[in-house]
Structure formats: structure tokens, C-alpha cells
Amino acid sequence: MKFLVCISNVPDTTTKIAFTPDNKEFNKAGVQFVINPWDEYALTRAIELKEAQGGGTVTVLNVGEADTEPNIRKALAIGADDAIRVNAAPKDAFFVAQQIANVAKEGAYDVILMGKESIDYNGFQVHGMVGELLGIPTVAPAMKLDMSGNTATLEREIEGGKEIVQVNTPFVASCQQPMCEPRIPNMRGIMTARTKPLKVVEPTGDAPRTAVAEYALPPKKQGVKLIPAENAGELIKLLRNEAKVI
Amino acid sequence: MSVLVVVECDGGEVKKSSLEVASYGSQVAQMLGTTATAVAVGEATEANLAKLGEQGISKVLYDAEPRLKDFVNGAYTKLIAAAAQKEDSKIIVLANSNIGASVGSRLSVRLQASLATNVVELPKTDGGSFVVKRGAFSGKAFADVKLEGERKIIAVKKNSIEALHEAGKTAQVESFSAQLTDADFADAPKQVVMQDQAGGILLPEADKVVSGGRGMKGPENWNLIEDLAKAIGAATACSKPVSDVDWRPHHEHVGQTGITVSPNLYIACGISGAIQHLAGVNSSKVIVVINKDPEAPFFKAADYGIVGDVFDVLPKLTQAVKELS
Structure with a gap:
């Protein structure tokens, strides 16, 4: 079975968010980039399923410029077999979805996995767009994924519960915990990753449909108002009379 | 149109x-x-x-x-x-x-x-x-x-x-x-499993949330969280470490890789405020933090705070709500 795992390259969780002086772009200066934490669930689960099947391949796909390659190598070190990088900045969800759909179609992948959303843009859009472009089912967000032959059984989170869904390959799933315990690379993986194939392809498809006009930071908090523990009941009065939330 | x-x-x-x-x-x-x-x-x-x-x-x-x-x-x-x-x-x-x-x-x-x-x-x-x-x-x-x-x-x-x-x-x-x-x-669910909702309030829909972290010391102490939640009509939630050790179910986990909530009121009890947790709650309108460690980073993101023991503070809050109504 051929697994395609889509990863994004995102600022590390602890990054202090700042923008270029015109507020049109994220300021990458001095920022450490990581594999999107949600995508780690997709990657590890694909590797686990491949191992359980005793065959098949896991291909990792990233839409990004050359500076994303360290994290693509990291994904290879975690256990993917080969990688494809579409050589373009990820302009918007639709643009990225077209690149993924194109690679998926050419490679005839059976299972296309990605994280629920990226922690930078928080779009939660790409899964459905890829599914629709390819005319195949999407399951989002998936908390559990098991395969039996060509049939996948998934748990999809819905507000207030979950649905048990069965789909046949090919399909798209956007993954979240508790699907698996994401793996970290070991020394052997890091060594072998250096020589695994990483193919670079040029983007195709239509123009993006959205553009960021401006980024802004949220207004600063006023600072915390502390209430002495022995007077805890006072907090409830403040929440009612001052903050007006209860 | x-x-x-x-x-x-x-x-x-x-x-x-x-x-x-x-x-x-x-x-x-x-x-x-x-x-x-x-x-x-x-x-x-x-x-x-x-x-x-x-x-x-x-x-x-x-x-x-x-x-x-x-x-x-x-x-x-x-x-x-x-x-x-x-x-x-x-x-x-x-x-x-x-x-x-x-x-x-x-x-x-x-x-x-x-x-x-x-x-x-x-x-x-x-x-x-x-x-x-x-x-x-x-x-x-x-x-x-x-x-x-x-x-x-x-x-x-x-x-x-x-x-x-x-x-x-x-x-x-x-x-x-x-x-x-x-x-x-064709992709209809084979089965739909709804959660048992404490107090009947769905976390993603809630406009008030009471949330507990490792400072609650164990699942047996969650009645303190639930009592306050019930008194103010809130849903209950937890931090990632709490759901990781199965004190609470995954669907209550708020944070970067859990649920993102933006209620009017978020009360964090015994949660230090790791950046991954803040990512799931930082658009809440009013944040209250109760923690015995005055250095807990969560206080920096809070509107109201109590430096104190959750086991002492939570019952007082629940009592104060009951006295209001």
C-alpha cells in the first residue's frame, strides 16, 4: 500500500510571533521551524500501518522552498521511505491542495494523510480540497485509523462525540491525537535519511484564491488582577460585577 | 442572490x-x-x-x-x-x-x-x-x-x-x-458514539469552561472542578498531561493539539500554562488562573488570578457562587 503523508514546515510552538514591517508576512528571522505537530500523527501512523502490513511505502510530501528540507529529512529519519518537495511557497490552502492532488494522482497513492491543521495558518481546509479535487472521500478530523485490506475504519471527531466511519482506498484523512504516539528520529534513522530519495518538482495549477492583506497581534492583556486566596469568594463577585461573565 | x-x-x-x-x-x-x-x-x-x-x-x-x-x-x-x-x-x-x-x-x-x-x-x-x-x-x-x-x-x-x-x-x-x-x-457513519457530558454542556460550544491540570493531583479530585462548573453552568476541560495519563478523556483536552476553545470565561485550576496549552485557550475573553505557584507562566496570560491551593480555593468559589444565587 502506498501512503502519502503531507507535512508543513511551521514555526516552533514557542516562537514569539512577529511580522515584517509592512505586516504582510511572518518574520522568519531567527525562528526555528519544525514539522507541524499535527502532521506528526499522520506520519507516525502511516509508518505503523506500513510496518503492520509488512510492505508498502510511505512518501512524505511538502509544498515549500528549499529551506524546508531539514524537516523533510527529519521525516525521512522518523521512517518515511522517500520524499517529494513541490518547490513553491505555500501561498494558500487551495494552492497547496492542488499540488498535493497532483502528486497524489501521478503517484496513485492509496492513503493520503495529513495533520488536522497547521499551527501557523490554522486553516483546516486542505484535506477537503484534496479529497474534492481527486473525487475521493475525506475523513476529518480522524482520531483513529485502522486498515484491513483496502478498507479503512476511522473514528472521526464530531462536536460532542465521534463517528465510526469506513471508507475504501483511496481516501484522505486529517489526523489528530490520540491516533498514535508520534515517533522521534533515532540515530540509525538519521544516518539512513541522508541517502533516501528527495525529489523536487515544480508547482502546477491555478492561482491562489486568497491573500493575506495584513497580519496583526492581539491587543495586550491589562495584566493579572490578583485576589488573596483567603478571600477567594471575592473573585466570583468580580466575575459577575466587573467582568460580567457569570 | x-x-x-x-x-x-x-x-x-x-x-x-x-x-x-x-x-x-x-x-x-x-x-x-x-x-x-x-x-x-x-x-x-x-x-x-x-x-x-x-x-x-x-x-x-x-x-x-x-x-x-x-x-x-x-x-x-x-x-x-x-x-x-x-x-x-x-x-x-x-x-x-x-x-x-x-x-x-x-x-x-x-x-x-x-x-x-x-x-x-x-x-x-x-x-x-x-x-x-x-x-x-x-x-x-x-x-x-x-x-x-x-x-x-x-x-x-x-x-x-x-x-x-x-x-x-x-x-x-x-x-x-x-x-x-x-x-x-457512501461515507455515512457505521456508528455514532456520543460522549457522556457532565452537566450536559458540550466543551466546543461552551461559553464558560472550568479546566484542571496536573495540580489536581488525580482523577478522584475532579469533583471539585465539576462542582464549580455545575454552579456556574460551565463545561469541564483539562490540560494535555491530564488526558495523556487518562485522568480525563481526550475530548476534554484543550491546547495546541487538542480542542481550541474561546469561551467568555476560562478558569484554569492547577495548570501551569505551557505555551501549548495557551495556544488552545488564549482567545478566551476572560481567563482566571488558580495556582499555588506564583511563578506559573499562566498568570501572565490571565485577567484574574489567585495564588493558592486549588483544594482550598475551589470549594470557596463554588460556595460563593451558591451564595450569589
Whole structure:
């Protein structure tokens, strides 16, 4: 079975968010980039399923410029077999979805996995767009994924519960915990990753449909108002009379 | 053309987030000099759908096909696309929920529409452009996004828009069939498992949340969290370490890789405030932190704080709420 795992390259969780002086772009200066934490669930689960099947391949796909390659190598070190990088900045969800759909179609992948959303843009859009472009089912967000032959059984989170869904390959799933315990690379993986194939392809498809006009930071908090523990009941009065939330 | 609003219903009722979506849609319609039509999904009653008039909706389309009671991605997408075609809608508004994101993303490709999710404000339409403000960087920033093209889909973040309540206004409920076939239900769920909700309040829909971390010392102490939650009508939640060790179920985990909430009130009990946790709660309107460690980073993100032992403070708070009412 051929697994395609889509990863994004995102600022590390602890990054202090700042923008270029015109507020049109994220300021990458001095920022450490990581594999999107949600995508780690997709990657590890694909590797686990491949191992359980005793065959098949896991291909990792990233839409990004050359500076994303360290994290693509990291994904290879975690256990993917080969990688494809579409050589373009990820302009918007639709643009990225077209690149993924194109690679998926050419490679005839059976299972296309990605994280629920990226922690930078928080779009939660790409899964459905890829599914629709390819005319195949999407399951989002998936908390559990098991395969039996060509049939996948998934748990999809819905507000207030979950649905048990069965789909046949090919399909798209956007993954979240508790699907698996994401793996970290070991020394052997890091060594072998250096020589695994990483193919670079040029983007195709239509123009993006959205553009960021401006980024802004949220207004600063006023600072915390502390209430002495022995007077805890006072907090409830403040929440009612001052903050007006209860 | 009217603005099309997707309202999600459950157990006959329109979800709170969909009342917000309906209010958003009707205000956009007003800006554009048109009307707002809703298409309802899930289990609804005609009386509750008619009440969407209070949110400014003029007409509600409802397909009574029983298999639409549960979320089916293929069927919902086709139903909404058909409703958009019938109403000649250029703008579709839905909730930024799991259903809204699943359907909205597919629809954007099918209808060749631009899509913005996680939207927190009404659009700005100066000079012919259409710009919406959305949350980005896990609550650490906002982005003004320009939506191109003739058709646009907007997924509205929960608890960002005040629901309208114009008492006495009713919407006309019209039965509607999207001519769904068995093939549209191919990805129907085999089974739907609903959670046992403490106090009956769904975490993603809640406007108040009481949340516990490792400082609660064990699942046996959660009655303190539940008592306060019940007293103020809040949902309960927890931090990632708590769900990782199974003190609480995963669906209560708020944080970067869990649920993102933006309630009016978030009370954090014994949670230090790791950056991953803040990513899930930092758009809450009022944050209260109770922690015995005055250096806990969460205090920096809080509006109100109590430096003290949760086992001492929580019962006092619950008692104080009871004395108010």
C-alpha cells in the first residue's frame, strides 16, 4: 500500500510571533521551524500501518522552498521511505491542495494523510480540497485509523462525540491525537535519511484564491488582577460585577 | 442572490454556534442589500427553524431525509451545493466546526469559491474588495484575508460573533430536496458514539469552561472542578498531561493539539500554562488562573488570578457562587 503523508514546515510552538514591517508576512528571522505537530500523527501512523502490513511505502510530501528540507529529512529519519518537495511557497490552502492532488494522482497513492491543521495558518481546509479535487472521500478530523485490506475504519471527531466511519482506498484523512504516539528520529534513522530519495518538482495549477492583506497581534492583556486566596469568594463577585461573565 | 447560511442542528435544536453563524450571515446580507437563507442539517424541528427569524434569517430550507440526521460528508456537501444553486448564493457562511470545515473545504473546490476559516469579525467591503479577519498562529495573531473571486465561503469561529435576538421575527421554513441518492451516503457513519457530558454542556460550544491540570493531583479530585462548573453552568476541560495519563478523556483536552476553545470565561485550576496549552485557550475573553505557584507562566496570560491551593480555593468559589444565587 502506498501512503502519502503531507507535512508543513511551521514555526516552533514557542516562537514569539512577529511580522515584517509592512505586516504582510511572518518574520522568519531567527525562528526555528519544525514539522507541524499535527502532521506528526499522520506520519507516525502511516509508518505503523506500513510496518503492520509488512510492505508498502510511505512518501512524505511538502509544498515549500528549499529551506524546508531539514524537516523533510527529519521525516525521512522518523521512517518515511522517500520524499517529494513541490518547490513553491505555500501561498494558500487551495494552492497547496492542488499540488498535493497532483502528486497524489501521478503517484496513485492509496492513503493520503495529513495533520488536522497547521499551527501557523490554522486553516483546516486542505484535506477537503484534496479529497474534492481527486473525487475521493475525506475523513476529518480522524482520531483513529485502522486498515484491513483496502478498507479503512476511522473514528472521526464530531462536536460532542465521534463517528465510526469506513471508507475504501483511496481516501484522505486529517489526523489528530490520540491516533498514535508520534515517533522521534533515532540515530540509525538519521544516518539512513541522508541517502533516501528527495525529489523536487515544480508547482502546477491555478492561482491562489486568497491573500493575506495584513497580519496583526492581539491587543495586550491589562495584566493579572490578583485576589488573596483567603478571600477567594471575592473573585466570583468580580466575575459577575466587573467582568460580567457569570 | 441571497447569502446562504448553514445551520447545524442537534436533537431538534439549532446549535448555539449556528445561531452566531446565522447572525453573521444576515448581517452580511444586510451589508450587501440582500436577504439571508439558511439550509439546515442534522435533526431539527420546524418550530426551532422558524425561530431563526430572530437571527435575521428570512427563509430556511430543510431536507427531511432521515439519513441526514448524522453527519455524512458527501451528502451534506451535495445538499449545501444544491441549496447554494437554488438561491444563487455567492456567499456561504458556516461554523468553523468539524462539520463546517469538512463540508466547507469540499464546497470551495466544487463551487470554485474562495474560503476563509476561523473568521472572527464581519467582513470589510471597502472599494470592492472583500476582507475578513481570521485567527492565525494558534491564537497568537490575526490575519486580514482578502477573498478573491465571485463566490466566497466563510467559516465563523465559535463565540466570536454576538448572536442577534430580534424577538418575534420568524423565518419561513420550506421543504427542500437535494435529490440525494444512496451513493451520496457512501461515507455515512457505521456508528455514532456520543460522549457522556457532565452537566450536559458540550466543551466546543461552551461559553464558560472550568479546566484542571496536573495540580489536581488525580482523577478522584475532579469533583471539585465539576462542582464549580455545575454552579456556574460551565463545561469541564483539562490540560494535555491530564488526558495523556487518562485522568480525563481526550475530548476534554484543550491546547495546541487538542480542542481550541474561546469561551467568555476560562478558569484554569492547577495548570501551569505551557505555551501549548495557551495556544488552545488564549482567545478566551476572560481567563482566571488558580495556582499555588506564583511563578506559573499562566498568570501572565490571565485577567484574574489567585495564588493558592486549588483544594482550598475551589470549594470557596463554588460556595460563593451558591451564595450569589
